[in-house]
Amino acid sequence: MDSNEFRRYGHEIVEWIARYFENVEQYPVKSGVRPGEIKNALPELPPSGSESFDLFMKDFDEVIMPGITHWQSPNFFAYFPANSSPPSVLAEMLTAALGAQCMLWETSPAGTELEERMMEWLRSMMGIPPEFEGVIQDSASSSTLAALITAREKVTRYRSNREGLSDTGRMRIYVSGQTHSSVEKGAGIAGFGRDNLVRVEVRSDFSMDPEALERAIERDIASGYIPCCAIATLGTTGVTAIDPLRAMGEICRKHGIWLHVDAAIGGTALLLPEMRWMADGIEYADSLVFNPHKWMFTNFDCSVYFVRDAASLIRSFEILPEYLKTRTRGEVNDYRDWGIPLGRRFRALKLWAVIRSYGVEGLQSLIREHLRLAKMLAGLIEADRDFRLMAPVTLNTLCFRYCPAGMGDEDANTLNEKINHALNDTGKIYLTHTKVDGRYVLRMVTAQTGVTERHVRQAWDLIRETASALSSQNGAVDVD
Ligand SMILES: Cc1ncc(COP(=O)(O)O)c(C=O)c1O
Numbered sequence: 001m002d003s004n005e006f007r008r009y010g011h012e013i014v015e016w017i018a019r020y021f022e023n024v025e026q027y028p029v030k031s032g033v034r035p036g037e038i039k040n041a042l043p044e045l046p047p048s049g050s051e052s053f054d055l056f057m058k059d060f061d062e063v064i065m066p067g068i069t070h071w072q073s074p075n076f077f078a079y080f081p082a083n084s085s086p087p088s089v090l091a092e093m094l095t096a097a098l099g100a101q102c103m104l105w106e107t108s109p110a111g112t113e114l115e116e117r118m119m120e121w122l123r124s125m126m127g128i129p130p131e132f133e134g135v136i137q138d139s140a141s142s143s144t145l146a147a148l149i150t151a152r153e154k155v156t157r158y159r160s161n162r163e164g165l166s167d168t169g170r171m172r173i174y175v176s177g178q179t180h181s182s183v184e185k186g187a188g189i190a191g192f193g194r195d196n197l198v199r200v201e202v203r204s205d206f207s208m209d210p211e212a213l214e215r216a217i218e219r220d221i222a223s224g225y226i227p228c229c230a231i232a233t234l235g236t237t238g239v240t241a242i243d244p245l246r247a248m249g250e251i252c253r254k255h256g257i258w259l260h261v262d263a264a265i266g267g268t269a270l271l272l273p274e275m276r277w278m279a280d281g282i283e284y285a286d287s288l289v290f291n292p293h294k295w296m297f298t299n300f301d302c303s304v305y306f307v308r309d310a311a312s313l314i315r316s317f318e319i320l321p322e323y324l325k326t327r328t329r330g331e332v333n334d335y336r337d338w339g340i341p342l343g344r345r346f347r348a349l350k351l352w353a354v355i356r357s358y359g360v361e362g363l364q365s366l367i368r369e370h371l372r373l374a375k376m377l378a379g380l381i382e383a384d385r386d387f388r389l390m391a392p393v394t395l396n397t398l399c400f401r402y403c404p405a406g407m408g409d410e411d412a413n414t415l416n417e418k419i420n421h422a423l424n425d426t427g428k429i430y431l432t433h434t435k436v437d438g439r440y441v442l443r444m445v446t447a448q449t450g451v452t453e454r455h456v457r458q459a460w461d462l463i464r465e466t467a468s469a470l471s472s473q474n475g476a477v478d479v480d
Pocket of ligand 1: 138141237
């Protein structure tokens with residue numbers, strides 16, 4: 001492709017993206033293709049010669065787009081969002097054009113220094129104490145793995161990296177039943193062993209019970225285990241419970257345990273001073289992860305990892321083959337030592353574009369609106385006698401179910417699962433489910449970049465209509 005062609009297709013693609021953002025609401029939110037449909041539409045072998053980019057774009061529209069689930073649709077209420085935004089996309093185009101690999105300061109000084117400055121901006125935007133230093137990772141899973149490995153190294157006095165884990169004793173990680181599965185995955189990868197994950201009981205609001213945490217630690221010490229790390233989540237994946245940071249922090253401090261805060265979703269809410277209560281006790285934390293690529297309008301991937309003692313992180317990850325030695329080593333930040341991969345994308349650029357384009361106040365007002373929409377929907381659910389909220393609404397997520405008076409639990413489980421599938425099959429909205437105390441519940445998140453009150457009200461009307469249609473049509477559902 002020569003530069004004239006690049007220019008022509010570049011303009012066309014920007015035009016395509018602008019139209020997509022304008023019309024994203026028109027697409028079925030959840031792709032309706034069957035397994036294998038897309039792959040079967042693709043040639044088995046690559047072309048031997050050059051093909052025109054027109055053909056590529058035609059296939060993109062005709063073959064790929066039907067297989068896309070539209071995460072940028074304001075009617076996307078599933079999972080947690082993976083928000084994009086126009087400034088983020090534009091900056092991502094520049095990142096792709098530069099193709100810079102920001103592993104060392106020298107391999108692109110601007111990559112490192114912009115990342116440092118963005119971490120400082122975010123720290124002050126979120127009220128994180130100044131002793132924390134930040135780095136951008138690809139995902140919360142990687143950030144949490146970095147925390148687990150650093151905690152492990154600290155406890156073993158940096159011996160396990162060198163000597164392995166054979167005679168370190170059994171180190172324990174404390175989580176709740178609501179903690180994200182990335183911790184269990186990390187426990188396996190980091191050599192703790194998944195069986196050394198201790199699931200501490202939760203309170204009625206699904207947050208970790210600090211007294212139960214203390215009891216679990218004391219039990220473990222008495223049995224010869226080595227308490228190593230505890231995870232406090234600000235916004236658990238299922239029901240967005242907020243773990244009690246201060247109470248957990250005091251216990252961790254007393255026992256010399258690394259406290260990692262998983263604020264993958266909740267971190268964005270810390271931009272709001274009125275939500276900082278969630279981070280009360282942050283001074284006890286050793287590390288915190290939050291994902292601008294979820295709720296802060298920065299397209300995937302961009303996960304921010306803050307660590308109190310950056311030296312311990314670097315000591316755990318540093319490795320120095322000859323070809324990575326530079327004259328500036330020691331004088332600058334070489335972010336390659338701050339995480340798992342060596343190679344690093346220039347992710348700070350899109351963060352810079354997003355923060356500058358919205359401004360802190362612009363970001364705050366969008367997030368506030370998402371929280372307001374969640375409360376508004378909670379009010380509508382509470383006012384409907386056939387629906388029930390199944391967990392407190394702390395952030396942007398609602399767990400509820402259709403359960404008219406007299407309907408038994410099992411029937412409600414079956415019916416709500418049907419409602420969920422029927423709703424998603426309409427293509428009009430997309431939401432997912434979770435289980436709360438063993439009960440199947442609908443789970444809806446009001447945090448997509450473009451979501452407005454109209455979308456939430458339309459979704460609610462559709463949910464009510466679908467539920468009552470399925471309930472009356474389905475004689476199989478017995479009412480006790
Ligand atoms: C609370 C929490 N932590 C961690 C993760 C993992 O995030 P990532 O996909 O960035 O690894 C998720 C994903 O939804 C999450 O909800």
